[in-house]
Amino acid sequence: MGLNWDDEGVDVGHIEGCEEVDYGDSEEEDRILSNCESGDREHGLLSDSEDEQSFHCSKSNPNEMIEISVGQEFDNVQHFRRVLESYVIKNGFDLNIIKNEKGRFRVKCSNEGCPWFIYAALVESGTKFRIQKLNNVHECNGVLENKEASYKWIASQFEGTLKNNPKMPVKAMKDELVSNLGIKASMKKMYRAKKRAMDKLNGNYANSYQRLRDYAQILKQSNPNTLVKMKFVSSFDKDRRPALKFQRFMLSFVALKNGFINGCRWFIGLDGYHLKGYFEGVLLSAVALDSNNGIFLIAICICESECADSWKWFLAILSEWLNIEDQSRVTFMTDRQKGILLGLEAYWHGATVRHCARHIFANLRSNHPDIIYRNLFWTTARATTEKEWEDDMKKIKTAKKDTQAVYDYLIKIDKKQWARHAFPDDVKVDHVTNNLTESWNSWLNEYRDKPVLTLMEFIRKKVMKRLYKRHSDARKWIGKLPPTVRRKLNVSRQEGRYVRVLMASEYEFEVMDENNKTFMVNMQNKTCDCGVYQICGIPCKHIIPCIALRHEDAADYVDKKLTVEAYLATYANIIHPLPDQILSPYVKARVGRPKIVRKREPGEEQGKRKTKQKCSSCEQPHKI
Secondary structure, rough: OEEEOOOOOOOOOOOOOOOOOOOOHHHHHHHHHOOOOOOOOOOOOOHHHHHOOOOOOOOOOOOOOOOOOOOOEEEOOHHHHHHHHHHHHEEEOOEEEEEEOOEEEEEEEEOOOOOOOEEEEEEOOOOOOOEEEEEOOOOOOOOOOOOOOOOOHHHHHHHHHHHHHHOOHHHOOOOOHHHHHOOOOOHHHHHHHHHHHHHHHHHHHHHHHHHHHHHHHHHHHOOOOEEEEEEEEEOOOOOOOOOEEEEEEEEHHHHHHHHHHOOOOOEEEEEEOOOOOOOEEEEEEEEEHHHHHHHEEEEEEEEEEHHHHHHHHHHHHHHHHHHHHHHHHHHEOOOHHHHHHHHHHHHHHEEEEEOHHHHHHHHHHHHHOOOOHHHHHHHHHOOOHHHHHHHHHHHHHHHHOOOOHHHHHHOOOOOOOOOHHHHOOOOOOOOOHHHHHHHHHHHHHOOOOHHHHHHHHHHHHHHHHHHHHHHHHHHOOOOOHHHHHHHHHHHHHHHHHHOOEOOOOEEEEEEEOOOOOEEEEEEEOOOOOHHHHHHHOHHHOOOOHHHHHHOHHHHHHHHHHOHHHHHHHOOOOOOOOOOOOOOOOOOOOOOOOOOOOOOOOOOOOOOOOOOOEEEEOOOOOOOO
């Protein structure tokens, strides 16, 4: 499966509209993703083309003025205009432009009677632009709301501030403009300035969607066989002409597919994450767990909404992409969203479906807010044996006079979908909540309001770096087990010191814990009556002393999907980096009729015509 879209043709070019962001790892991110445990121009001097090089002046010190004087030279007229614009704004007066040409420039103060004026022109060599005349004396009071301070100029002053604080209120920007630069501006102008600054920092939201096909093509060239699926729907543009409208974009890499198949437990968390950009939308995600309980991304999809149609589209492609023959070996964790359930039923035949216990409890609490049900519910959900579960359900049923409704609500839900003891024992994941997707969404929180291309690049670069880093770190580990698994095993060792073991045979044991409860252990079948070992794949406190009596290594009894070998297999592949630009770069259209005749070099003679021109009246040849 590869690149696929429904319309024909694609104009590939330089990737634009993507913000530069910090892709470094932080300790907080490692904590979130590395161990997901169970539980829980209006007026102005610049033209549009020149504005792209707008002059940046200091905004931290309002007394730090720009100095101009007769004889001062500039690279060209554009350079002069930029400096003059900032000089005028910083000194608080407006201009009356008398002459504004490429070779000469004359302006005066807009206040009637004020003698201030400046004249600058090209020097004789034509290489510099020089101030020829200047009367730098003002006899006016200046202005507070300076028309030369266009929204574009204001935007250029706040780029650095908004990069560090993108949620800075417009009112705060307006106040800072007054306090730092002594300039008053209308709220409308400030809103336009912030929008322009944010568009430059983030990339235009609409342009970001338009560049997705170019982005997909570049992904395919750098990472062959990458899964990129796009869907468009027929629509109309603002002029009512037929057009294609973006609907969905799905992405996964071969490194992610192989990492999941070869190293992860086949436990997939599904969730939708609402985006907060200009066009909003939803990010659908499928994530798994590595052997160290770290979050491992499988696939993502940006779509119009979290509906049945979008989930079916996503899950159908995911099923084809992973190509798992026996889908009954796969377990999904969901939030009981109807669209997810319909998609799993249609495209993942036989797969086990778990429901997040937190969502079940939220529905329960809305009708039964009594705190007594909270502890009882979670104890019931986490019970590891059927006997414990039944006893806890009876407690729920008899806790209060009106608890029959609570019991009836829970008993109608298939216990395989929320009760730990009933989970299939081949997945080796004891999660009763969808914590892994919640952690994944939390990791993305800072970028949920970014343009789609910025968001996709953030995810790609972070995942690319994490694949290498985790593989590199794991090669330094000592022993057979990842750190998280090893810690859990050590806890079982400590707790196992307080149990008594009776050896019935080489493989069968009777174990009595500190509460005088008896459990049967079968080393050959790798089972314990407590149910913990079968569900999570790590020896429990009852099995650890039995292993010791057999003089064996407890690490050998840990499930293979929870070993360092499995971890290295998960992160064995890489995502190849993308170039800054490949193929033809984006070219900005020039103003006016394009020139056809070649510009000749200095001293090059004009070519002679092969035919003589005739007069249109007498039809006689022109004399040269």
